[in-house]
Amino acid sequence: MKSTLLLPLALALVLATTALAQQAAPKPTPPRPGGIPADAAWHDVTTWGVEGRGWADQERKKWFDRLPAKAEGKVTAAVWGLSRDSAGMMVRFKTDAKAIYTRYTLTKTNLAMPHMPATGVSGLDLYARDTDGKWKWVQVTRPGSAKVETTLISDLAPGLREYAAYLPLYNGIESLAIGVPAGAQFEGLAPRAEKPIIFYGTSITHGACASRPGMVHTAILGRRFDRPVINVGFSGNGRMDAAVGDLLAEIDAAAYVIDCLPNMGPADVTAKCVPLVKQLRAARPNTPIVLVEDRRFTNDWITPGKKKFHDDNHAALRAAYDQLQKEGITKLSYIPGDHLYGDDTEGATDASHANDLGFMRQADVFEPVLRAAMK
Amino acid sequence: MKSTLLLPLALALVLATTALAQQAAPKPTPPRPGGIPADAAWHDVTTWGVEGRGWADQERKKWFDRLPAKAEGKVTAAVWGLSRDSAGMMVRFKTDAKAIYTRYTLTKTNLAMPHMPATGVSGLDLYARDTDGKWKWVQVTRPGSAKVETTLISDLAPGLREYAAYLPLYNGIESLAIGVPAGAQFEGLAPRAEKPIIFYGTSITHGACASRPGMVHTAILGRRFDRPVINVGFSGNGRMDAAVGDLLAEIDAAAYVIDCLPNMGPADVTAKCVPLVKQLRAARPNTPIVLVEDRRFTNDWITPGKKKFHDDNHAALRAAYDQLQKEGITKLSYIPGDHLYGDDTEGATDASHANDLGFMRQADVFEPVLRAAMK
Structure with missing residues (x-):
């Protein structure tokens, strides 16, 4: 493909050079790289x-960091490093x-x-x-x-x-x-003043493996709801951390989506889910909170060990959800993980991370739950 | 993501080294790269x-070439070069x-x-x-x-x-x-003896931009029909060439799918489509032939020049199809190009080449036409 893409380019250059050679002064300003006119x-x-870009009014290490400067040292070093991606x-x-x-x-x-x-x-x-x-x-x-x-x-x-x-x-x-x-x-x-939907998650929320930045499900949903979204996905490090919860609670969101299970185990979920939801609820009494189960690996039909891992994770999240409801926490929604990537084993690039097909399917599952939650 | 993937690996190496250091002889055979046991x-x-791998009984330059050695010098140099990919x-x-x-x-x-x-x-x-x-x-x-x-x-x-x-x-x-x-x-x-479906096409048939080799539509359709397929897609160079037609005619196929329009213009289509179909029909009187229009660019709603290009290509293919039918060529099918990637502008990575979502949608459009053609 490379060579066939370069051929027309080479031809264009030859033609352009010939044209320039034949032309008398005044010479046109040479275009910049990428065919951009010099006077653009x-x-x-x-x-x-x-x-x-949440926490927009706060001091930042770099303008395009996802988290404000004060987060450094509070969140883990891994989260801080990953927060410097513009996802x-x-x-x-x-x-x-x-x-x-x-x-x-x-x-x-x-x-x-x-x-x-x-x-x-x-x-x-x-x-x-x-x-x-x-x-x-x-x-x-x-x-x-x-x-x-x-x-x-x-x-x-x-x-x-x-x-x-x-x-x-x-x-x-x-x-x-x-x-x-x-x-x-x-x-x-300027960024719209509407409340954003915040997605706190893992590498999948971070965007792996979308073919373009607009294909991660958070972006697809932002277009469908036509409202701002904030992507707080940290590859391998979305773990329901209280330090991240502190930051999330500062933002008056349309909804909090908590989608961390792929980076956690059942004991972790049991220990951290109820506290995180209560932390958010204490700060934001009326903001919808959506709990998301981890997707199934698309090859879990042939790898029983992974199946058990997700069974246990799902059960732990469901138990946390039941407990929260029993304790009277309202405006809480739940997205089961089994069909997030579809049912034909084709929705991921590498079993774990969605391809564009899986992201579209995941957005289709999220949409009605979010729509009902934000009513 | 890299760093978080390397951390566990580094830890594993440290642990492995420690374990080896503590262990007395006999030392286990060290595993090969990729965790493969030495006695695999x-x-x-x-x-x-x-x-x-069509023309399997013929001499080849390299075992995994797509075309036999005799094709070199008959097909264009570009086609020959691209045929050495294992698509x-x-x-x-x-x-x-x-x-x-x-x-x-x-x-x-x-x-x-x-x-x-x-x-x-x-x-x-x-x-x-x-x-x-x-x-x-x-x-x-x-x-x-x-x-x-x-x-x-x-x-x-x-x-x-x-x-x-x-x-x-x-x-x-x-x-x-x-x-x-x-x-x-x-x-x-051993390769199944069933007749294969042959797809003659462009970079899209060749597989751009599938996230995995199993996601190109030719592979998806091979699984759905559970029969061999032969991918004769040549990036930028699928142009209804008679020299390729000679090769295709040698294979007793379940169906020939001619999907070259993205690499052609309307004049080219008019000049070459009818002869190619007649060439195949002369050699294979009963083999279904499927003509495919070029997909629309997913951004053609905002780039009217590209829209016109495809309008003209479609019209040229439709005219060739009509002429072939009028001349009594039977077992000929036709796939319109407008909805091959869906209707939401999301089915390609770069406007022209399908992402995994677009490939799945394209397979969905091809499947019923092929199923009817091969009845």
Whole structure:
């Protein structure tokens, strides 16, 4: 595929060179990398803000960190490190441009994982509202280095419309700008004031193994509910920690989704679930709380050991849920884990982490429960 | 994720080293890489054969090439180069082993693409039949170098069963062996004698951007029909070539699926479709032939230029189909392209190439047409 992609590029370069050679002065300003005109107008997204960046008014180590600076040393070192990925953040803007460019610098040079492509780990994933107001997909970057400067999309249909770009799932952002051709209308749209849905979870919530940042279920649900989401997924380290609970309780959320079981065992669930829910409930008496069982491994039909692990985890969460209900905790919902990835064994890339098919199915299971909870 | 994966590994190494240090002679044989016991029994798959490897009785440059040696110089250089990827091949075996290992060498060190992970480009993707005879997913390798030697799966439920492993989609194979623990029953299963379905197409047929080799629609359909498939997808180079047609005509197929439009323009379709169908029909009077329109780009709602391109391609294929029918060619079917990836703009990784969601949807559209055609 590489070679066939390079051929047209090489041809274009030859043609461009020939054209330039035949042309007399004045020479046009050479285009920047990624076919971007030199006079493109650039807009730094930090000047108007990013959705999914909770605790936005608090001091931060880096602007695109998911957690505020004060979290360092309170949450575990692993959680702190993982919180520096931009998972779940999304920037909105309005433009009538015929082309959209982006220039961003990633914090890590490791752009992909063996089971997740660079488009998902380090890509910027663009959507736009159609005339019916619905979010539709536009294009994703294909990062080849930690410095990305590229045309996201060109030859767009005319019209002033709203766009939303999802930030990388398993990489961090040093800086991020959106560019448009000179003269195009452009307006950065501030994060919406609506209460966000907060997802506290594991690598799956973090986004493994979505092919693009817009395909993690938290992003899919954000588009379906058309409201901000905050992704507090920490790969391997979503463990119902009280220190994370302290942070969550600070945010006046539309709902808290607690989806940590894949990183926990039954004893851990029994010890930590009831306290975490009570901690959130004490701070936010009326905020819906949704408890989620761990999905089944898609190969658990042939690996009985894993089946037992999930049986036990499910039972522990169900017992915690029953106890909380018995103690009179209201506005509590429950999502069983058995069918989160579907029933045909095809919903994951590596048994544990969803592929795009599994994320879509997971969003389908979450949606009605969340809709009822937030009524 | 990396760091959290490495931590337990480091700990395990420390513990293992300590354990070894404390242990007196005799030292156990050190395990091979990937947790494989030194006395594992290895089985070279070339000794019993691979499905999806057409023209199997003809001379080959490399055993795992998709095309026979005689094709070199007849097909284009690009097609020849791409035919050396193992896309669509699948090896079956029967074992009662509790663990399955694999050892294979890839032809290319480029293990992934920016929009397709190493699991899909270079992975070995294992399925097994459940007690109900249905294919279910087991596990995929996560290649980290061109030489892979790893435990594919362990802790399997007891039982003698049939397995099928799909070979890499966008890489080639120098050698491939399946390993099982010493003493386990093992039988290589020869390619089934049933007629294969042949898919002649583009990068999408070739497998871009499936997260695993078993997720390309040709593989999904092979499992649903439970019959061999041959993947003749050539990234960027599926163009209804007569030279490829000559090769296809040699194979007594269950059906020919001609799915080249994404690599062609309307003039090309008009010039080449009718001759290719007549070429196949002349050689195989009764073999069903299925013509497939190109899918719509998932962002064509906002890129009118691409919409027009596909409109024109569709019209050209429809005209060729009408002409063929008028000329009395029978056993001809037609798959419209508009809904191959679904209708929500989410079925591709990069507008053009399917993600796992898009491949599943494409299989759902193909299945009833193929089922009717092969009746």
